[in-house]
Amino acid sequence: MSSRLTPLLTSLLLVLTHTVTVAQSAPPALAAEQLTRRIDSIQKATAIPGLQVLVFTRDSLLYRRNAGLRNLTDRTPVTDQTLFPVASVTKSFVAASALLLIQQGKLALTDELKTLAPEISFSNPWEATDPVRVAHLLEHTAGFDDWSPKAYAYDGSRLSLKDGLQITPESRTCRWRPGTFMSYTNTGPPLVARIIEKKTGQEFESFVRQHLLRPLGMNRATFRRDGAALTDLATGYTGQQAVPYWHLLLRPAGGLNVSALELMSFVQLLMNRGSYHGQQLLAPALVDRMETPVTSLAARAGATQGYGLHNFTTAYQGHILHGHDGGSTGLRAHYLYHSGLNRGIIILVNSDGPGFNQLKDAVLAAVMQGVPPQLPPVYPLSETQKQAWVGHYRPSNFRLAITGWFLGLTELLRIREEKGNLLMQDGVGSETVPLRPVGANQALRMDKRGYTAQVTLVQNEAGEPVVARSFGSGIVANTATKTSAWRAWLPLILGHVSLLLLVVMVFMGFGWLIRGIRLRRRGRQLSALPLRVVLVVYAFSYLVMGLCLNMSNDTLGVVSPLSVLVFITSLLGPLAALGALLGLVRSYSRIPGRTDRLFLSVAVGSALLVVGYMAAWGLVGLRIWQ
Incomplete structure (x- = not known):
């Protein structure tokens, strides 16, 4: 089968899958008053200064809650006009921009980094057989390290993207064969953004503004502290301590400032399969690809959850939702949607405390209330297959290599069999969670809050069993390698x-x-x-x-x-x-x-x-x- 025919068949399959998904019945009406009480309770209990929460469909707003203050010093309230720095949510705009060029025939996910940008230094011991490709950069499967503390601390307010990439190039070292394991990193997105600049002759921010922000009506969104961000930007807080504005070294990794209402139009674009107000900005098959992990071992082993093109899955009672989180000191952001159920969620807060995760749980539970579970049938594992899962696993393939010394001494994953069922303990002292086998090498982690994230059993190059987890971007080590008990x-x-x-x-x-x-x-x-x-x-x-x-x-x-x-x-x-x-x-x-x-x-x-x-x-x- 030709290399061009395979992606075409994959796209057709994705479109057919989406057609079946959209046919699902809509969820019950949202209990707005109850949700407001819950949001207000969480905000008060966790001292969140200010927040924006939206629940919406493909074409309408169902629920909106602006609460609290965007700045505790001058007591300015959060309104529809308030912009929040959304950190890594920015990465989704990098992926969408790359897909626009793919749609125009100017770029391909299989294109190699060394060919597209030979001036950008990186190290890949497997380059001859497994080069770093655009898809690896967007799916975080290149094996690159995350930013160093120097990169996080660097003031990039006056740097171009080209110059910023000269800072701390050592993070661009493949620590395992590209296309093997997913490990979230801020290193890849700016590389894709630089490729976009070279292909278009435009500054990345200018390209995004022209081809995404303006067509979507996101006219107040900024990538720097300028424009509306000079007057309406929320201040981040750690506790009650204000956090200075973060001038990112490389803004495509997380520099966007936007209000929830404007961000909603981008999420609706994805929910409508690339269409917004009758204008088809992206082909449906490209949106499907954005949502689909492909390049990792877990994906090739049949995993349907994970990290696509700067778009990750969240599974709730078997329903697969898509979106992205963003986090920086004093700020958190979250968008999530399910096209088939016709529901989208946005949560923006100017706090980095525990209230953010509580809000995410509460809003998702409210949106999914009354929606019947859609869990796949239990796969009957043989005794041999069960024993393949059972054992002790140590964290591996760390997001930031330097943290391995500490995590190796504190983290441990264990899977055991009890009364014929598989149980997973993800960390010393953590609760034991049932695993629901859905294939010989796939299982769902049955969190009591309703989350049903997927774990996949694969093998690394050494033939060692590895558990690959799809728990989102924040995990410090998405994989754990099997080892002996001692x-x-x-x-x-x-x-x-x-x-x-x-x-x-x-x-x-x-x-x-x-x-x-x-x-x-x-x-x-x-x-x-x-x-x-x-x-x-x-x-x-x-x-x-x-x-x-x-x-x-x-x-x-x-x-x-x-x-x-x-x-x-x-x-x-x-x-x-x-x-x-x-x-x-x-x-x-x-x-x-x-x-x-x-x-x-x-x-x-x-x-x-x-x-x-x-x-x-x-x-x-x-x-x-x-």
């Missing part, structure tokens, strides 16, 4: 024991200080004093380093007191651990008490283990601003 638990046990010893040693330091003072008054000296001092220095250094890295602070990406402190502690910890080893060797025989000797020996051993682990992850002398 390999799964040993890092967690050692990690938690080492962390406990760090805390204990800091507190012990105070005890040793008091003991040392008392002994000195008696003319005596605390045994192995240098050893105890360097152990406390080691423990304190790594605790401070961990706390600093855990902060959501843009100053980590630049030379600042915080980032310099990370650098100093990342060196001081290993030096102190080596000093502790030397001190133990010199003073071991002079330490009175078997218990004391045992504790100090274990502490030194733990310190050396931690330092070795951190060194393996490149976290010794960590200059995070680079």
